[in-house]
Amino acid sequence: QGAVDRDAYVVCVLEQLHRALQRRDVFASPSHRWSDPRARLLDGKEWDAVCEDVLAGLSLDMPVEEHLSALVSVLDAAWKLMAERLEEAG
Incomplete structure (x- = not known):
């Protein structure tokens, strides 16, 4: 009791990362799809x-x-x- 469910935590972090990538709040630099479009201007x-x-x-x-x-x-x-x-x- 009181312990963090590691699997649930990982899923939550990945879900939030995916949402941030879609909103372009964060970028994955080696990726074409998820990179910062301003960097290619x-x-x-x-x-x-x-x-x-x-x-x-x-x-x-x-x-x-x-x-x-x-x-x-x-x-x-x-x-x-x-x-x-x-x-x-x-």
């Missing part, structure tokens, strides 16, 4: 070399900053609308 000269092709592939005909600003506006409006509806619903 291009930067500097590598990004400059492919930037135009990537933006063309995404059909972005405006500067990225303008595109993101438009998306932020849409998201902000949707968030405010949802908050209003939740407040009305009580």
Whole structure:
């Protein structure tokens, strides 16, 4: 009595680890599926070399900053609308 069930503890830890991996709260660095996606982002000269092709592939005909600003506006409006509806619903 009072002792920890080791098998149950291991299952609990593994379940919590799996949930954290799915939420991307933790990463498994040698894994492609469970690694940090930010680690594979291009930067500097590598990004400059492919930037135009990537933006063309995404059909972005405006500067990225303008595109993101438009998306932020849409998201902000949707968030405010949802908050209003939740407040009305009580």
